Structure formats: structure tokens, C-alpha cells
Amino acid sequence: MVLVVENLTVRYGSAQVINGVGLRVERGEIVALLGNNGVGKTTLLRALSATLNLHGGKTVSGTAHNGSCDLLRADAVAVVRSGLAHVPEGRRIIANLSVEDNLMAGALAVRGAAKIAARRATVYDLFPVLAERAGGRAGLLSGGEQQMLAIGRALMSHPSVLLLDEPSLGLAPLVARQIAATVRRISDEGMAVLLVEQNTRIALSVADRVTVLGGGRVVAQGRPEDFADSRVLAELSLGGRAREMS
Numbered sequence: 001m002v003l004v005v006e007n008l009t010v011r012y013g014s015a016q017v018i019n020g021v022g023l024r025v026e027r028g029e030i031v032a033l034l035g036n037n038g039v040g041k042t043t044l045l046r047a048l049s050a051t052l053n054l055h056g057g058k059t060v061s062g063t064a065h066n067g068s069c070d071l072l073r074a075d076a077v078a079v080v081r082s083g084l085a086h087v088p089e090g091r092r093i094i095a096n097l098s099v100e101d102n103l104m105a106g107a108l109a110v111r112g113a114a115k116i117a118a119r120r121a122t123v124y125d126l127f128p129v130l131a132e133r134a135g136g137r138a139g140l141l142s143g144g145e146q147q148m149l150a151i152g153r154a155l156m157s158h159p160s161v162l163l164l165d166e167p168s169l170g171l172a173p174l175v176a177r178q179i180a181a182t183v184r185r186i187s188d189e190g191m192a193v194l195l196v197e198q199n200t201r202i203a204l205s206v207a208d209r210v211t212v213l214g215g216g217r218v219v220a221q222g223r224p225e226d227f228a229d230s231r232v233l234a235e236l237s238l239g240g241r242a243r244e245m246s
């Protein structure tokens, strides 16, 4: 097992957002993390990448490990060194830098020019359009290309675990499907992927397993086919919230 989260509870101030969540992701596996807006998906990813403090959040209890790395005690750099990379909501590429310099920003923790060049070649192989645009300003890329760049930048650190927060957001369906297919390819090569998606159809089409959050708790886990009826998913996630409020 690569990523193991147990009984995780997270707060922003006095608001408890994640309540005792557990999940596991193995090598070569995509786990889709689904749930309605506001259930705490982004918050969970922040807790795992040691970026929660940047948003005023705090882990109250629980454990989270990437292999032997204690993710809740490590700082953000140590988390990256442990092999966990987080592609945040909204991509966050640096618009004024070139495509290639954005990629290099993802390699700050990587030592050795040969290693960095090899990683860059791998990213360009996965996303050929980034190679074509290498010298151009990142801000001029389309939304889909910017998402590819954000994922490519995360891959520069050669992670064993990839956290993806809504990669399809705002993208045309065809582009979103292309990106999902590439994520599947990356995972097939051995990476563990935790994929947060609002686009459940895409998520279900690439995931090996599904975890549904509702009201900050895991309300269901299963295989993609268990959630093929979208009404099931919506009710589960809403139901979780309702229980939480009662």
C-alpha cells in the first residue's frame, strides 16, 4: 500500500470539515474521491500535502502515510521528497513563465541535471503539446494545456502518489477525456492516483475504486460500476451531509 489515511479529522477554526476519514490507494491504482460541492474533498488533499496550514486549516487527529513518510508531521518539501505530488484546484501555473520554466519549478527538489532532463522528456512524451510550446508563455496555453502543464509539473518530482483536484474543471469534454486517459496511463505505469472529480462520468470511467464523501465522512466505497447510476451518488453524498447536520 502506498497512501494510507486513517481516521483523519480536519478543522478550519471551529468548523470540523473532515470527520474520521480513512482511505487507501495502492500502486497502479486510481481511486476516485467523489462527493457534492463542499463535502471536503479539497480539504482532504490539502491535509495530505501539508498545505492545509496555508488555508488556515488544522489536522485534529488521525494518521496519513505515504509509505514510511508521516504526512501529517512532514512539511510540504518533505512530503514532495516522500514522493507525493499535489495538483491543486485551479491549476496554479505561473502565467508569465515559459512552459519549460513552469516544469522546472516542479523539479526544485530533484538533484542532478541528467535526472531532471529525463523527467522532462517523460513529461513531453506524455503531453507532446507541452514540448511544442516549451518556450512559449504558460499564460497563453489553453485551459486543457494548462492542466497538462500542472500535471506535468507535478510529475517532474517523480512521485509515487499523485493527488489531482478536479483536473477536468472548465474543460471541454474531449480535452477532459484526453487528460483522464493520460492519468490512466501514468497510473498503469505504477503510480497511485487519488482523483477528485466533479465530472463523475469521467471519474468512473478511469477509476479502479471509488470513495464517496458526504458531510466530511466516507459514506460509500466500491467499484465504479456500483455508482453507474448518478442518482445513487448524489443521494449518498447529500445523505451524508444530512446525517452530519442532524
Ligand SMILES: Nc1ncnc2c1ncn2[C@@H]1O[C@H](COP(=O)(O)OP(=O)(O)O)[C@@H](O)[C@H]1O
Pocket (backbone or CB within 6 Å): 012, 015, 017, 035, 036, 037, 038, 039, 040, 041, 042, 043, 044, 055, 056, 057
Ligand atoms: N480556507 C478555508 N477556511 C474555512 N473554511 C473553508 C476553507 N476552505 C474550505 N472551507 C470549507 O470547508 C468545507 C469543505 O470545502 P472543500 O474541501 O473545498 O470542499 P470540496 O472540495 O469537496 O468542494 C466547505 O464548507 C468550505 O466552505
Ligand SMILES: [Mg+2]
Pocket (backbone or CB within 6 Å): 041, 042, 043, 089, 165
Ligand atoms: Mg474542491
